[in-house]
Amino acid sequence: MTALLVRGGKPLTGRIEPSANKNAVLPVLCATLLTDAAVTLRNVPEITDVTRIVDFFRELGSKVEWDKADKRLEIDHSVMPRNARATLPQAMRASIMMIPGLLNRLGQARLEHEVKGCTLGAREIDPHVAVFRAFGAEVSQTGQEIVFRTTPGAGSAARMWLEYASVTTTENFILSALTVSGSSQIVNAACEPHVQEMCTFLELCGARITGKGTSMVTVERVAELHGADYTFTEDFHEIATFLALAAVTGGDIAVRNAHPEHFMLIDRTFEKFGAEVRHEDGWSRLEAPAQLKIEQNFTSHLIPKVEAAPWPYIPADLLPIFIALGARAEGQMMFWNKVYEGGLTWHTELSLFGAHTLLCDPHRLITFGGKLAPGRVTSPYIIRVAIALLMVASSIEGESTIFDADPIRRAHPGFIDNFVNLGADVQWVK
Numbered sequence: 001m002t003a004l005l006v007r008g009g010k011p012l013t014g015r016i017e018p019s020a021n022k023n024a025v026l027p028v029l030c031a032t033l034l035t036d037a038a039v040t041l042r043n044v045p046e047i048t049d050v051t052r053i054v055d056f057f058r059e060l061g062s063k064v065e066w067d068k069a070d071k072r073l074e075i076d077h078s079v080m081p082r083n084a085r086a087t088l089p090q091a092m093r094a095s096i097m098m099i100p101g102l103l104n105r106l107g108q109a110r111l112e113h114e115v116k117g118c119t120l121g122a123r124e125i126d127p128h129v130a131v132f133r134a135f136g137a138e139v140s141q142t143g144q145e146i147v148f149r150t151t152p153g154a155g156s157a158a159r160m161w162l163e164y165a166s167v168t169t170t171e172n173f174i175l176s177a178l179t180v181s182g183s184s185q186i187v188n189a190a191c192e193p194h195v196q197e198m199c200t201f202l203e204l205c206g207a208r209i210t211g212k213g214t215s216m217v218t219v220e221r222v223a224e225l226h227g228a229d230y231t232f233t234e235d236f237h238e239i240a241t242f243l244a245l246a247a248v249t250g251g252d253i254a255v256r257n258a259h260p261e262h263f264m265l266i267d268r269t270f271e272k273f274g275a276e277v278r279h280e281d282g283w284s285r286l287e288a289p290a291q292l293k294i295e296q297n298f299t300s301h302l303i304p305k306v307e308a309a310p311w312p313y314i315p316a317d318l319l320p321i322f323i324a325l326g327a328r329a330e331g332q333m334m335f336w337n338k339v340y341e342g343g344l345t346w347h348t349e350l351s352l353f354g355a356h357t358l359l360c361d362p363h364r365l366i367t368f369g370g371k372l373a374p375g376r377v378t379s380p381y382i383i384r385v386a387i388a389l390l391m392v393a394s395s396i397e398g399e400s401t402i403f404d405a406d407p408i409r410r411a412h413p414g415f416i417d418n419f420v421n422l423g424a425d426v427q428w429v430k
Contacts, residue, residue, distance in 0.1 A: 004405040004416070007425035008374070009397030011288070012251035014422045016242050018046040020232035022411045024194035026094035027171045028201045029053045029075075032129045033101020033207055036078040037227030044073045044232065045413045049092045056098075062072055077105070078428050086110065087145070096128055097168060099148055100175035103137055106147045109346055127162065127169040131378060134158040135176040135184075157182030165190045165215065167312040177219035178207055189217045192311040198336070204228040228413055232259050237317055238412060240266055240357040241387055243286040244321040247275040248328050248395045253422060256283040269306055269314055271295065273332070275327045294331030295367070303366065305334040316340055320388035323347070324372070326367030328395055335365045343381075346385045349377040353392055353400070374398035381409045387415075394424055401429075 029050065030037045044050060046068050054073070057064050061084055068141040074342045088095035094342045102109040108348040109417065111125075125146070131140050132148055134153030140147050157180055162169060170190040177184035183315040189195075191213050197200050205225040211217040224398040239255045246253035257263070259346040262280035265416050267277045270286065297304050306326075308316040316339040324332040337343040341362040346387075350357055352375040356368040374396050386407045393400035403427075408415055419426055 002204075002404070002406040003429050004393075004402040005406075005427050005429045006390065006393040006400045007398070008249075008394045008400060010062070010249065010394075010423055010425065012245050012249045012253060012394070012419075012422040012424055015283070016418050016422070017236035017254075017256045018234045018242065019043075019413055019415075021197065021235035021237065022047060022049065022220070023052060023094055023167070023237075024069045024197040024235075025232055026053065027168075027175075027194070027198045028232075029073075030097040030101060030171075030173055031198060031202055031205075032075050033098060033105055034175065035225040037205075037225070038074065038076045038078075039205075039227050040229040041073040041075070042071060042229070042231040044071050045259050046071075047413050048410050050096055052089045052092055053094070053098075055258075056089055057390075058388075060086060063100070067120075075112065080105065082106065086337055088112070091170065096125065097175065100135075100179060103132070105152045107151065109149065112144060113145045118403050121408075127164070127166055128172050130161065131169060131172050133162055135180055144385065152401065155180040157184045159185045159187075161187040164188075167192055167195055170217070170262055173198065174202070174209065174217065174219055174371055176286055178202070178221055178225065181221055183218060183220045185215050185216065185218045186286060186376040189215050190310060191215060192315065193259065197233065201228065201230050204230055220376070223397050227230075235412075236262050236266075237384070238313070238415075239263075239284055241384075241391075241399060242322050242418075243270065243284060245391055245419075246286040246326060247273065247288050247292060248287045248325055248391050250290075250395075252285070252287040252423070254283045255297055257284040258281060258282060260284060265312065265314060269322060272304055272306065273322075275390055292325060292329035294326075294329050294333050296331070303332050303334045305336055307338065309337045309338040313338075315342060317384050319343065320382070320384040321363065321391060322348075324368060324371070324388040324391040324395075326370065327357070327392055328369065328394050329367075332369070333367050334360075335364050335367070337365075337392065343382070346380050346382065349379070349389060350392065352377045353396065355392070372396050372401040375399045376403070378403040379405050379407065381407055383411045387412075390419075390426070391403060394419075394426070 208220040308319040
């Protein structure tokens, strides 16, 4: 068990250069399987899932050089034997995005029946199976494995209308479309910044993609994808998190941000708590108000709310950091998670800090603000929840402990070091 010991109550101040977005890095790594040319990736974070994918590539015979100090990753799949056998890593959701590349390269891939990840709720595999079958793959189940097979020339262009704008399903469609002849189209596509970033990388490799950042994306196969030298941009989740840390601790933090155009709704959400974000010269800054206070509706009989849903809504991954602000702010706020049925059950841990909350149903939570006190809490295996609990603890004068805080390392390398550099008193303990 890994815990964080937090001595809170100090305003956090300073400047931060955030890491790359895990949700962009992982699909881009999977996309490298589509080319035999060498690829160089820069600003690659040293996180658990990246290590797992790198190890998997090496097991298959690919050449991978990772300079962790320089955050540079060089990949060459041309040396992978054509008879390599691929059973995908079970411990991460991103494994499923390697299937298009492996089918194209090896003709088959095997996946453990239960793909793991954060404990947010059910994440079905069936939409992915529908994508792979649409492009000509045969899918069967043998014991605890799902087996995917294809033969050269078996697939053709496809058009799909997703029931739900799933990020990984959209990414699998785009990757699969690049392996067949013709023009393929997906309707109700996910359009999150990390989906756009994967498309940007593929375009750099020569892919022809139109509609990036919209709900309708068209992909046309090119003769072959060439190599690329690509630098990942900053993680908008991490940018928003550090801005929220300034708000909740009464501090003043600036974060490097190359894409403030993604922040209009995020900025508006901070305003609902009485905090203002300013963007200038490639930096986003939040100087906390004297007191976080919920902005009241003109429709007085309705509680103000933050709704999380697929982009361009507020991302569900950011909802916990705003719940942390709600626990600290004066007034009532409703939080509506329209994505995950298991995304709010951790609210009981907030009560150990003295927070007043009401879970209306699995998708809606109300915070009532109030005076908080140090506590000993346990994080579920949800990255942003562990960070939200850390935020709350940091805002409270006194010593708190967050048990099972290890999920933070899964997405944010050096997060605690950055935290300490901002003036926090926090350390890992066993």
